[in-house]
Amino acid sequence: MNLLGRAWQVVQANVNHWLTATEDPAQMLEQIVGQMSQELTRLRQGVAQAIATQKRTERQAHQNEAAAADWHQRAQLALNQGNEAIAREALTRRQTYLDTAALLRTQLQTQTATIAQLKQDLHRLETKYHHARLKRDMVLARLQSAQASQRLQTLLADTEDSPWAMFDKVEAQILDLEAQRDVTQLGTSGLEARFQTLEQRDRVEAELNRLKLEQDKP
Numbered sequence: 001m002n003l004l005g006r007a008w009q010v011v012q013a014n015v016n017h018w019l020t021a022t023e024d025p026a027q028m029l030e031q032i033v034g035q036m037s038q039e040l041t042r043l044r045q046g047v048a049q050a051i052a053t054q055k056r057t058e059r060q061a062h063q064n065e066a067a068a069a070d071w072h073q074r075a076q077l078a079l080n081q082g083n084e085a086i087a088r089e090a091l092t093r094r095q096t097y098l099d100t101a102a103l104l105r106t107q108l109q110t111q112t113a114t115i116a117q118l119k120q121d122l123h124r125l126e127t128k129y130h131h132a133r134l135k136r137d138m139v140l141a142r143l144q145s146a147q148a149s150q151r152l153q154t155l156l157a158d159t160e161d162s163p164w165a166m167f168d169k170v171e172a173q174i175l176d177l178e179a180q181r182d183v184t185q186l187g188t189s190g191l192e193a194r195f196q197t198l199e200q201r202d203r204v205e206a207e208l209n210r211l212k213l214e215q216d217k218p
Contacts, residue, residue, distance in 0.1 A: 025143055029136045036129045043125055047118045054111040061104035068097035 071094035078087035 026140055029139060033129075033132050033136050036125070036132055040122075040125050040129050043118070043122050047115065047122055050111065050115050050118055054108065054115060057104050057107050057111060061101050061108060064097045064101035064104065068094045068101060071097065 071090045075087045075090035075094065078084075078090055
C-alpha cells in the first residue's frame with residue numbers, strides 16, 4: 001500500500017471516531033482538515049527522505065563507477081609493464097566496483113519509480129486537502145447561516161414561552177389597568193357633577209330668598 005493509501009486510512013479512521021465522539025459539526029470539520037494537514041506533512045517528509053536516499057544512491061553509484069574506471073587504468077598500466085598478475089588483480093577489483101555500481105543503478109530505477117509514485121500521491125493529497133478546506137469553509141458558512149436562521153425563527157415563534165407572548169400578557173394587563181382607571185375617573189366625574197348641581201341650586205335658592213326679602217321691605 002502506498003503512503004497516500006495509509007494516510008487516507010488514518011484520516012478515515014479518525015473521522016469515524018469523531019463522528020461518534022463529538023456532536024459539534026464545526027469542531028469535527030476542523031479536526032478532519034487538521035488531520036489531513038498532518039498526513040500531508042508526513043507525506044512531504046516521506047518524499048523528501050526518498051529523494052535524499054535517491055541522491056545518496058546515485059552518488060554511491062558514481063563513486064563505484066569512478067573506482068572501476070580507476071582500476072581499469074591500473075590494469076592497463078600493469079599489463080603495459082608486463083605484469084599480468086597485477087593486471088588480473090586490478091581487473092578483479094574493477095569488476096567488484098562494477099557489480100556494486102550495477103546494483104546501485106538497479107536500486108536507483110526502483111527509487112525513481114517510487115519517488116514518481118510518491119509525488120503523484122502527494123499531489124493528489126494536496127488537491128484533496130485544498131478541496132477539503134474549501135468544502136469546510138462552505139459547509140461552515142451554511143452551518144452558521146442555518147444556526148442564525150434557527151435562532152431567528154425561535155425568537156419569532158409565537159409560543160407561550162416566547163418573549164412576544166410575555167409582551168402580549170403585559171400589554172393585556174396594562175389595558176385592564178387603563179380600563180379600570182377610566183371607569184374610576186368616570187365615576188368620580190359623575191359624583192362631582194351632582195355636587196356641582198346641588199351647589200348651584202343652593203346658590204339659586206339663596207339669591208331667590210334674598211330678592212324676596214328685599215320685596216317685603218317697606
